[in-house]
Amino acid sequence: MKSSSFVHLRQDGVSLLVSLAPELSRIIHWGEDLGDIEDFDDYLAASIESTAHAEGDSPDQSGIWREQARGAIGSPVLKGHRRGKDFSPLFVLSGHTATDQELVLIGEDLSAGLRIETSFRFVGAGVLVTSQNVTNTGSVDYCIEDLATYLPLPDSAQESLDFAGRWVKERQPVRREIQPGVVSREVREGRTSHDYTILQLAMTAGGNFRSGEVWSLGLMFSGNSRHTIEQLQSGRKSISASELLMPGEMIVEPGQSYSGAPVAAIFSSSGIDGVSDRSYRWLRSRPNHPTKIRPRPLTLNVWEAVYFDHDMEKLTELARVAKEIGVERFVLDDGWFGSRRDDTSGLGDWVISKDVWPEGLGPLIDVVKANGMEFGLWFEGEMVNPDSDLYRAHPDWILSVAGRVPDTGRGQLVLDLTNPNCYQHVFDQTNKILTDYEISYIKWDHNRPLVDPGHHGKAAVHEQTKALYRLFTDLKANHLGLEIESCASGGGRVDLGIAQLVDRFWVSDCNDALERQHIQRYTQIAIPPEMLGSHIGPTESHTTGRVHSLGFRAITALFGHAGLEWDITTATVDEQAQLKNWATYYKKNRDLLHSGQVVRVETGSASTFIHGVVSQDQSRAIFAYVTIQGQAASRADAIFIEGLDSNRSYSVKAAYPVGKPVFQERTGPAWLDGIVLNGKALNQIGLRPPILFPETALLIEIEAI
Numbered sequence: 001m002k003s004s005s006f007v008h009l010r011q012d013g014v015s016l017l018v019s020l021a022p023e024l025s026r027i028i029h030w031g032e033d034l035g036d037i038e039d040f041d042d043y044l045a046a047s048i049e050s051t052a053h054a055e056g057d058s059p060d061q062s063g064i065w066r067e068q069a070r071g072a073i074g075s076p077v078l079k080g081h082r083r084g085k086d087f088s089p090l091f092v093l094s095g096h097t098a099t100d101q102e103l104v105l106i107g108e109d110l111s112a113g114l115r116i117e118t119s120f121r122f123v124g125a126g127v128l129v130t131s132q133n134v135t136n137t138g139s140v141d142y143c144i145e146d147l148a149t150y151l152p153l154p155d156s157a158q159e160s161l162d163f164a165g166r167w168v169k170e171r172q173p174v175r176r177e178i179q180p181g182v183v184s185r186e187v188r189e190g191r192t193s194h195d196y197t198i199l200q201l202a203m204t205a206g207g208n209f210r211s212g213e214v215w216s217l218g219l220m221f222s223g224n225s226r227h228t229i230e231q232l233q234s235g236r237k238s239i240s241a242s243e244l245l246m247p248g249e250m251i252v253e254p255g256q257s258y259s260g261a262p263v264a265a266i267f268s269s270s271g272i273d274g275v276s277d278r279s280y281r282w283l284r285s286r287p288n289h290p291t292k293i294r295p296r297p298l299t300l301n302v303w304e305a306v307y308f309d310h311d312m313e314k315l316t317e318l319a320r321v322a323k324e325i326g327v328e329r330f331v332l333d334d335g336w337f338g339s340r341r342d343d344t345s346g347l348g349d350w351v352i353s354k355d356v357w358p359e360g361l362g363p364l365i366d367v368v369k370a371n372g373m374e375f376g377l378w379f380e381g382e383m384v385n386p387d388s389d390l391y392r393a394h395p396d397w398i399l400s401v402a403g404r405v406p407d408t409g410r411g412q413l414v415l416d417l418t419n420p421n422c423y424q425h426v427f428d429q430t431n432k433i434l435t436d437y438e439i440s441y442i443k444w445d446h447n448r449p450l451v452d453p454g455h456h457g458k459a460a461v462h463e464q465t466k467a468l469y470r471l472f473t474d475l476k477a478n479h480l481g482l483e484i485e486s487c488a489s490g491g492g493r494v495d496l497g498i499a500q501l502v503d504r505f506w507v508s509d510c511n512d513a514l515e516r517q518h519i520q521r522y523t524q525i526a527i528p529p530e531m532l533g534s535h536i537g538p539t540e541s542h543t544t545g546r547v548h549s550l551g552f553r554a555i556t557a558l559f560g561h562a563g564l565e566w567d568i569t570t571a572t573v574d575e576q577a578q579l580k581n582w583a584t585y586y587k588k589n590r591d592l593l594h595s596g597q598v599v600r601v602e603t604g605s606a607s608t609f610i611h612g613v614v615s616q617d618q619s620r621a622i623f624a625y626v627t628i629q630g631q632a633a634s635r636a637d638a639i640f641i642e643g644l645d646s647n648r649s650y651s652v653k654a655a656y657p658v659g660k661p662v663f664q665e666r667t668g669p670a671w672l673d674g675i676v677l678n679g680k681a682l683n684q685i686g687l688r689p690p691i692l693f694p695e696t697a698l699l700i701e702i703e704a705i
């Protein structure tokens with residue numbers, strides 16, 4: 001629906017209503033679908049605010065671009081200047097184009113010599129992607145400090161949720177009341193960061209996984225970032241996201257433009273799970289989404305099994321046991337190239353080490369293939385160790401400032417991929433390995449934050465990030481079907497930008513199932529499970545020292561792109577048999593696990609998680625009942641199952657693909673071997689749980705009859 005004075009974009013239960021006028025264009029509504037609009041004037045009339053004493057004389061004028069020149073007192077969309085001048089643009093709408101799904105607005109400030117183009121596009125499942133660019137139409141360089149997407153939040157948005165983290169503890173939820181001021185989640189690591197929020201959410205009071213309205217933004221970029229929620233003295237609230245530009249990073253010459261990173265805006269009227277549902281349906285609709293190509297192969301990554309100790313005999317044995325279990329992809333991690341016998345040297349030399357692989361990788365790949373698996377290999381192409389042939393030959397190929405060598409991180413420096421020669425070297429060496437060998441998958445790591453990220457004295461995070469995107473695009477173009485996993489010391493590069501180019505994320509270096517329950521739960525808010533590497537780690541976790549049962553580890557790993565990261569040659573015969581059952585179970589059910597809706601039931605208790613995947617047609621579901629800690633009462637709360645069809649009957653039973661958890665009880669519940677209930681009863685009466693040890697899990701299978 002559109003007329004000259006407004007544009008109403010609608011998709012899948014979401015509306016964006018924009019009022020258009022040369023003097024003031026503004027978003028009237030982003031949220032639940034408003035239905036057909038006939039008389040827009042009344043909508044406009046309803047939205048005009050009173051003006052208070054001690055404020056400007058006109059009703060809210062901030063509009064799409066929130067310029068100060070209009071009287072807007074919050075943060076403007078564009079911050080910049082021309083040597084101090086043209087700091088306060090005033091954009092006049094000079095044109096717009098609109099289709100059912102997209103609106104493009106063009107604003108011009110002839111006196112400041114600036115043109116801004118802002119687009120809103122529904123990309124599927126009600127996900128709105130906004131993009132902006134600014135062109136310098138003046139005659140002197142213009143320095144952009146920030147170009148942000150701002151969307152208004154309604155008064156009912158009262159709480160926010162974002163995610164903080166660190167190595168081996170990514171994405172811990174931070175919940176706050178929205179209050180006056182600005183909450184700004186900023187990343188200056190030059191890469192996405194373990195501390196990156198992926199999405200920042202604003203919610204109605206008490207909003208949770210299953211209920212409440214949610215408005216969320218996620219920057220689609222892997223460099224520096226800023227996500228904010230702002231509440232002004234007027235009470236007006238907004239949510240924003242932008243690439244965080246370093247001082248002087250974006251100086252636009254006359255006639256040139258800067259395109260800000262796109263931002264995904266996801267609204268849900270059914271809680272956080274509704275956000276996930278929209279995000280998954282959007283990502284899954286892409287032609288290159290990994291499940292569109294083939295089922296997600298069960299993966300063995302040998303990092304925690306051998307670390308740098310590459311030994312053909314040991315790896316052959318690992319491949320043999322992996323085959324027995326049913327593994328489909330075997331990944332050789334760090335240590336196969338140059339002088340890389342530990343983490344102090346060799347990065348940058350992507351040439352197979354003659355010391356450890358005198359006959360190249362061919363013999364190992366042959367063994368892997370003979371055992372029916374495909375082969376994957378680790379790279380960290382953006383990095384160089386000072387102790388490397390590359391650095392000795394080209395010490396000037398690093399990102400740096402004023403000729404000083406930046407502080408090392410994990411003993412390494414960052415290559416300057418914005419230098420065409422350096423880029424070509426990284427591409428050529430990687431490309432050669434991928435050409436010489438049959439490699440279907442690479443794990444691409446990034447193990448340090450960027451400091452002093454300069455190219456010829458200027459900040460270069462933006463260009464470095466773009467260069468990485470180009471590198472992935474070029475590698476994929478040269479090697480059709482190549483899969484890329486994004487890793488950065490675990491989950492330090494998980495974002496909706498790189499998600500468009502990669503097939504998998506290494507979610508965390510922590511394979512401790514308890515930590516993983518939390519990390520996966522929150523990473524899955526934006527990214528579907530089939531893109532999240534989740535491996536069964538060793539019995540005693542290498543990053544926490546905790547010991548967990550195989551059952552708990554296996555059930556936790558099932559709810560992602562499953563794999564193993566453990567010296568499975570040391571697993572007992574019984575454990576190997578259990579792993580085989582689990583592998584079969586994963587393969588049998590991955591179609592459901594990787595296509596359904598994720599449901600996180602609100603238990604009201606800190607002791608348990610109940611989460612599952614329900615097929616889109618609500619005919620099947622697999623749930624996990626997880627005891628996060630010892631329960632307070634002797635009788636645990638019922639397992640309420642949500643997301644099913646209230647009126648359909650379902651067979652419900654416990655499943656034990658990796659043996660039974662320990663039942664700490666004298667008598668147990670009566671449903672474990674199978675009962676039939678309808679969706680309503682499963683939701684209202686629930687299932688009485690068995691009493692389980694803390695840090696264990698029970699799998700529940702549900703099928704419509």
Ligand code: DGJ
Pocket residue numbers: 303333334378445447487488489490506508509
């Ligand atoms: C960090 C990654 O997160 C690990 O999985 C492993 O690949 C190491 N780097 C290798 O150095």
